Amino acid sequence: MNRYPQILLNNRKPDRITTLEEYRHNGGYAALQTALSELTPKQVQKEMIDADLLGRGGAGFSAGRKMETVAEDAPHPRYVVCNADEMEPGTFKDRVFLHAEPHMLIEGMVIAAYSIQADHGIIFIRPEYESAAKILEREIGLAQAAGLVGRHILGSNFSFDMVVHRSGGRYICGEVTAQLNALMGKRPNPKQPPPYATDKGLWGKPTLCHNVETLACIPHVVAHGAQWFRDLALTPEATGTKLFCISGKVERPGCYELPLGIKLSEIIEDYCGGMKNGAPFKACLPGGASTGFLTAAHYHIPMDFGSLKKAGNRLGTAAVMVFDDQACMVAATLNLTEFFARESCGWCTPCREGFPYLRDLLWRIENGQGEAAFIPMMRTMCAHLWKAYCAFAPGGVASIESLLQHFEDEVMAHIEGKKCPFE
Amino acid sequence: MSAMLPEEVKNKLKAQIEAIDHPRELAIDVLTIVQEHHGYCSEKALDQASELLGMTPLELDELATFYTFIYREPVGKYVIHVCDSLICWMEGKENLMAHLCRKLDIQMGETTADGLFTLLPVCCIGYCDRAPAILVNRKVHGPLDIESLDALIDTLRGDQPE
Numbered sequence A: 001m002n003r004y005p006q007i008l009l010n011n012r013k014p015d016r017i018t019t020l021e022e023y024r025h026n027g028g029y030a031a032l033q034t035a036l037s038e039l040t041p042k043q044v045q046k047e048m049i050d051a052d053l054l055g056r057g058g059a060g061f062s063a064g065r066k067m068e069t070v071a072e073d074a075p076h077p078r079y080v081v082c083n084a085d086e087m088e089p090g091t092f093k094d095r096v097f098l099h100a101e102p103h104m105l106i107e108g109m110v111i112a113a114y115s116i117q118a119d120h121g122i123i124f125i126r127p128e129y130e131s132a133a134k135i136l137e138r139e140i141g142l143a144q145a146a147g148l149v150g151r152h153i154l155g156s157n158f159s160f161d162m163v164v165h166r167s168g169g170r171y172i173c174g175e176v177t178a179q180l181n182a183l184m185g186k187r188p189n190p191k192q193p194p195p196y197a198t199d200k201g202l203w204g205k206p207t208l209c210h211n212v213e214t215l216a217c218i219p220h221v222v223a224h225g226a227q228w229f230r231d232l233a234l235t236p237e238a239t240g241t242k243l244f245c246i247s248g249k250v251e252r253p254g255c256y257e258l259p260l261g262i263k264l265s266e267i268i269e270d271y272c273g274g275m276k277n278g279a280p281f282k283a284c285l286p287g288g289a290s291t292g293f294l295t296a297a298h299y300h301i302p303m304d305f306g307s308l309k310k311a312g313n314r315l316g317t318a319a320v321m322v323f324d325d326q327a328c329m330v331a332a333t334l335n336l337t338e339f340f341a342r343e344s345c346g347w348c349t350p351c352r353e354g355f356p357y358l359r360d361l362l363w364r365i366e367n368g369q370g371e372a373a374f375i376p377m378m379r380t381m382c383a384h385l386w387k388a389y390c391a392f393a394p395g396g397v398a399s400i401e402s403l404l405q406h407f408e409d410e411v412m413a414h415i416e417g418k419k420c421p422f423e
Numbered sequence B: 001m002s003a004m005l006p007e008e009v010k011n012k013l014k015a016q017i018e019a020i021d022h023p024r025e026l027a028i029d030v031l032t033i034v035q036e037h038h039g040y041c042s043e044k045a046l047d048q049a050s051e052l053l054g055m056t057p058l059e060l061d062e063l064a065t066f067y068t069f070i071y072r073e074p075v076g077k078y079v080i081h082v083c084d085s086l087i088c089w090m091e092g093k094e095n096l097m098a099h100l101c102r103k104l105d106i107q108m109g110e111t112t113a114d115g116l117f118t119l120l121p122v123c124c125i126g127y128c129d130r131a132p133a134i135l136v137n138r139k140v141h142g143p144l145d146i147e148s149l150d151a152l153i154d155t156l157r158g159d160q161p162e
Helices: A020-025 A030-038 A041-051 A063-068 A093-098 A102-116 A127-145 A176-183 A212-224 A226-231 A264-271 A305-310 A329-343 A349-366 A374-385 A392-396 A398-406 A408-417 B007-019 B023-038 B043-053 B057-064 B086-091 B096-104 B146-158
Strands: A079-084 A120-125 A161-166 A207-211 A241-248 A254-259 A281-285 A319-324 B078-083 B117-122 B134-136 B139-141
Touching: A020 A102, A020 A127, A030 A102, A030 A212, A041 A063, A041 A102, A041 A212, A041 A226, A063 A102, A063 A207, A063 A212, A079 A102, A079 A176, A079 A212, A093 A102, A093 A127, A093 A212, A093 A241, A093 A254, A102 A120, A102 A127, A102 A161, A102 A207, A102 A212, A120 A127, A120 A176, A127 A161, A161 B023, A176 A207, A207 A212, A212 A226, A241 A264, A241 B086, A254 A264, A264 A319, A319 B086, A329 A349, A329 A392, A329 A398, A329 A408, A329 B086, A349 A374, A349 A392, A349 A408, A374 A392, A374 A398, A374 A408, A392 A398, A398 A408, B007 B023, B007 B043, B023 B043, B023 B057, B043 B057, B078 B096, B096 B117, B096 B146, B134 B146
Parallel strands: A079 A120, A079 A207, A120 A161, A241 A319, B078 B117
Antiparallel strands: A241 A254, A281 A319, B078 B134, B134 B139
16 A cells, blocks of 8 residues: 555545546545636746655756746746656556546646636547547547636636647657647747747747646646645655656565555555566666666665756656666666667757667667777767757667666676676 | 548548647648548658648658658558567567468568558557556557467458458
């Protein structure tokens, strides 16, 4: 049993969503009523800033600060885009959440829209989540019929409509500027700011982009207050709960709602049933493929944005992928690099050319053709990739850099033994 | 797989396109639907989408060549996407991909001679809690082992009319 408060997944059922009636019965849409009738848009923003609600999609930027950057006199129509693209390897929290509480997202999105006086909302969803897309379309329709979305929401002067947009499927579409290009029917290459999306986003108009989980937290902050939200976390600098996705070599992989600041060891032992077959923990990626390896030295690290940052890593999407002592870290890094080589959008040269180059070096090392000189070559190439056009490449080299930092001995064992020592 | 888009589908798309301020927003939806009717995103399909959306075939080709689920070459009746990202790779010890290639007697990226199956690799599909997983026509199956995979393929084959 989960001994921590469940905020987002409190009413999670094994095989169906929480219906609109059930959601309202549980207190759902009361926060929307409060926001519309008792709070100004600025007050909603301030509440998010005071709660220090940080973006749950990977970047960890303050949700309230982002809202604040939409100027009060900015032109209309303004947009809210919900990022349900969730293509970071290891991450499946949004899928689990959308199959549990679609109305929590809808409510959060309408409150976010109110905070910037937005007119239209779009949920950008990956094509593998077709069932979630259908659920959302159906439930948006029901919410609209109930006066919770659309014209004069809950009898107020505020109007906001919502649609679901299905992607054609590409990792880079999770990057906000690429996502906006995708929505506008352009090839989804990223675009460097400025202008920022909140200034000139979709169709050149102010656009607020948030992850599913971030938006889902908003009604709870409005309903219970900033201090309550801050107190949910276990470490003083963290706030709220987090949907952790644990996969790999644990007994019970899955999506667990746990307070930010919970120890990695506690997640694995108390919630995932420990390591698979009792094997020793060797390493994990703490937040998806774009984060670096955490080793056994960090087995008890508090899992929050600040603690991971102090450890030179990132919480990312909190998708924890666990390796046991049988895992070859070179082979794992090769797999990750293959992913980035394939998913690079090809727009800028460092990324397009750098990842295949790194993949080839790793492939040779894994297959007994490595040379000691490859190690500095990889370090140099990783440094070049930090100069790529968007955040894709720095994320993509995180595993390689941490491989060389923590597992150089293992890399050398491949090179000297002229084969993978795990075979 | 008729060359013409049924009038009913065409009219429905036209109505959707006319109802919104920026028809380009529907580019992927329209490409997906014309692809369904043509079996893949052929030149003809691109032309039809272009006519509906008021975008040039070149603009649409820039999209069609970018996305995982838009096919610019003919594919089989069942498109099997095998997830080869970290968790499925780590959990798929028996190597589902190699097994599928042997069973269907094709390489990744190819289509069986009877036009039933196309095999493609795909990046993490968001089912790491059900690894190893694959998609058949976008529908997820997992966790799979060699036996359940064989059973799945045999069922798909068995669904065919004599």
